[in-house]
Amino acid sequence: MKVLVLVKQVPDTATQVKVGSDPRAIATTGITWIVSPYDEFAVEEALRIREKRGTGEVVAVSGGPERVKEALRSCLAMGADRAVHVLDPALEGADTLTTARVLAAVIQQEAPQLVLTGRQAIDDDTGAVGAQVAELLGWPCLSWIMEEAIAEDGATVRAGRQVEGALELFDLPLPCVLTAQKGLNEPRYPTLKGIMGAKKKEIKELGPGDLGVNVDGPQLELVRLEALPPRPPGRIIPGEPKEAVRELVRVLREEAKAI
Numbered sequence: 001m002k003v004l005v006l007v008k009q010v011p012d013t014a015t016q017v018k019v020g021s022d023p024r025a026i027a028t029t030g031i032t033w034i035v036s037p038y039d040e041f042a043v044e045e046a047l048r049i050r051e052k053r054g055t056g057e058v059v060a061v062s063g064g065p066e067r068v069k070e071a072l073r074s075c076l077a078m079g080a081d082r083a084v085h086v087l088d089p090a091l092e093g094a095d096t097l098t099t100a101r102v103l104a105a106v107i108q109q110e111a112p113q114l115v116l117t118g119r120q121a122i123d124d125d126t127g128a129v130g131a132q133v134a135e136l137l138g139w140p141c142l143s144w145i146m147e148e149a150i151a152e153d154g155a156t157v158r159a160g161r162q163v164e165g166a167l168e169l170f171d172l173p174l175p176c177v178l179t180a181q182k183g184l185n186e187p188r189y190p191t192l193k194g195i196m197g198a199k200k201k202e203i204k205e206l207g208p209g210d211l212g213v214n215v216d217g218p219q220l221e222l223v224r225l226e227a228l229p230p231r232p233p234g235r236i237i238p239g240e241p242k243e244a245v246r247e248l249v250r251v252l253r254e255e256a257k258a259i
């Protein structure tokens with residue numbers, strides 16, 4: 001079974017994000033880039049499917065600038081068989097639908113039986129691309145999955161998503177799109193052998209025109225990013241607990257108007 005995983009490269013979670021000189025983008029100097037964590041669950045699940053079935057192929061796909069190849073190398077080091085990088089400067093700041101159109105065109109070329117994505121990318125947090133890709137392909141989509149089991153004949157998948165106090169179980173025909181939630185699995189660390197082996201694996205580069213997608217006219221335009229005002233400093237209420245609690249309640253009621 002061929003499984004295709006959509007992977008977005010995002011700033012490391014420890015990055016102190018700052019608005020750049022162009023207020024529509026963040027300042028990228030000094031940023032460490034990583035595979036979006038939810039996409040790591042998706043890659044891990046794809047590898048487990050291949051291992052469980054004893055056959056198949058895992059293809060990692062990412063759209064973005066040259067640096068995105070590092071994210072794809074990480075997926076190859078984890079165990080993906082090969083990767084596809086869509087590189088098109090015209091798509092800088094592309095909205096989710098444009099991105100989804102590009103990714104759907106890659107999926108049509110590759111014709112996998114299953115597409116896995118993260119539930120959302122941890123930088124822009126829109127959580128839209130997986131569902132949009134499925135809609136463009138006319139495939140079923142289940143978001144935020146916590147478990148999946150593909151039927152032996154490879155025709156259907158049973159997948160579960162956690163809701164308040166329960167697990168909802170769905171049966172979907174393949175091909176379909178599943179978006180991964182934390183808890184689906186524990187992503188593996190690449191081994192040294194995996195890292196070395198990744199250098200020899202193929203990253204196919206697709207440029208403008210290779211996909212025949214019309215990427216004009218994004219539906220969403222980012223106006224600007226605004227830094228949040230700094231948080232006011234904390235306040236310690238001194239004194240004996242009894243008086244301090246009385247004062248705390250007064251402050252919460254009269255000043256903060258929180259109670």
Ligand SMILES: Cc1cc2nc3c(=O)[nH]c(=O)nc-3n(C[C@H](O)[C@H](O)[C@H](O)COP(=O)(O)OP(=O)(O)OC[C@H]3O[C@@H](n4cnc5c(N)ncnc54)[C@H](O)[C@@H]3O)c2cc1C
Pocket residue numbers: 006007008009036038039061062063064065086087088091092093094095096098099102103116117118119120121122123124125126127128129130
């Ligand atoms: C060829 C190309 C070049 C691009 N170049 C730039 C650029 O230079 N600068 C810039 O700011 N933006 C660029 N973009 C757009 C950007 O990377 C995002 O894809 C888009 O904004 C959607 O991100 P999101 O966080 O809103 O997605 P979400 O909907 O939150 O993501 C959900 C899931 O969809 C998948 N996904 C999302 N984006 C991608 C992606 N790009 N590739 C593979 N899987 C993805 C992941 O599995 C992710 O977990 C480019 C997009 C493409 C296709």
